[in-house]
Amino acid sequence: MYEVIAFYVFAISTTILFLITAFSKNVLYAMTALASGMVMISGFFFLLGADFLGVVQLIVYVGAVMALYAFGMMFFDATKDIKEKHQNPTLVFILGGLMALVFVIMFSAPIIGENVQAIHPVIEGVGNAQAVGMVLFTKYLVAFEVAAVMLLVAMIAGIILAGKKMDYSLTTNDDTYDHEDEILKGAGK
Amino acid sequence: MIGVSHYLILSGLLFSIGFMGVLRRKNLLMLFFATEMMLNASNIAFVAIGNYYGDLSGQMFAFFVIAVAASEVAVGLGLLILLYKKYGSLDLDVISAMKG
Numbered sequence: 001m002y003e004v005i006a007f008y009v010f011a012i013s014t015t016i017l018f019l020i021t022a023f024s025k026n027v028l029y030a031m032t033a034l035a036s037g038m039v040m041i042s043g044f045f046f047l048l049g050a051d052f053l054g055v056v057q058l059i060v061y062v063g064a065v066m067a068l069y070a071f072g073m074m075f076f077d078a079t080k081d082i083k084e085k086h087q088n089p090t091l092v093f094i095l096g097g098l099m100a101l102v103f104v105i106m107f108s109a110p111i112i113g114e115n116v117q118a119i120h121p122v123i124e125g126v127g128n129a130q131a132v133g134m135v136l137f138t139k140y141l142v143a144f145e146v147a148a149v150m151l152l153v154a155m156i157a158g159i160i161l162a163g164k165k166m167d168y169s170l171t172t173n174d175d176t177y178d179h180e181d182e183i184l185k186g187a188g189k
Numbered sequence: 190m191i192g193v194s195h196y197l198i199l200s201g202l203l204f205s206i207g208f209m210g211v212l213r214r215k216n217l218l219m220l221f222f223a224t225e226m227m228l229n230a231s232n233i234a235f236v237a238i239g240n241y242y243g244d245l246s247g248q249m250f251a252f253f254v255i256a257v258a259a260s261e262v263a264v265g266l267g268l269l270i271l272l273y274k275k276y277g278s279l280d281l282d283v284i285s286a287m288k289g
Contacts (some may be wrong), residue, residue, distance in 0.1 A: 045236055053252060069262070069266070072218075072270065079262070092209055122243045155287065
């Protein structure tokens with residue numbers, strides 16, 4: 001009974017928050033709604049018994065990704081509403097509805113097919129985090145290491161890209177500062 | 190009782206909300222938010238199917254999707270800052286160089 005109530009509360013709040021994110025004109029509202037939607041999605045993971053993934057969702061998405069967006073928004077003007085020119089809004093809604101239909105059919109196809117079996121069955125007698133660790137560090141070890149290298153590459157790329165011309169003001173637009181020279185010399189001095 | 194189909198329908202719904210956002214947004218930062226929504230919707234589907242079959246592979250895939258999303262945000266936000274420094278705007282109509 002509690003599962004049903006929790007599912008519907010999380011489902012309705014996630015849908016509303018994501019709709020706000022998709023249709024809001026203000027960047028700050030959209031980001032806040034997206035962060036709260038991520039918190040609600042971690043609730044689904046806890047409901048489905050994936051405790052470790054729920055905690056990872058909270059830490060990585062709400063803690064790291066949204067904080068990164070918040071820091072990135074310091075570079076942009078977040079307070080004023082963005083103006084967007086929409087050319088064909090009805091086509092967007094038709095395509096989105098068709099997309100929803102296709103996805104529901106596609107996702108329910110494996111339920112109709114009966115011959116699907118678990119490759120890595122849930123290990124009995126241990127908690128979720130322990131079971132995830134046992135599978136992650138045996139079957140998915142190479143993918144795990146590659147993901148670690150990928151995160152390192154992304155970190156270096158982020159530092160290099162955002163660190164360029166850091167001492168050049170975006171808002172005052174002073175042309176006295178020779179920032180073309182800075183690009184040629186690189187950010188590594 | 191809540192079955193796997195509830196989760197899958199919700200996941201498809203959230204994915205299509207994100208897809209609509211990708212189609213209608215002209216601001217690059219909002220476009221990034223829409224892609225995050227789509228990634229999260231697919232994560233719900235992975236975990237729900239994994240739970241249905243008693244399989245941990247779904248959680249593994251969702252884990253790697255989160256890792257990919259984190260690195261995508263780091264690189265993408267750096268590129269957004271560079272674009273904003275160059276053009277003074279994040280609107281796709283302003284940034285686009287090809288006319289057509």
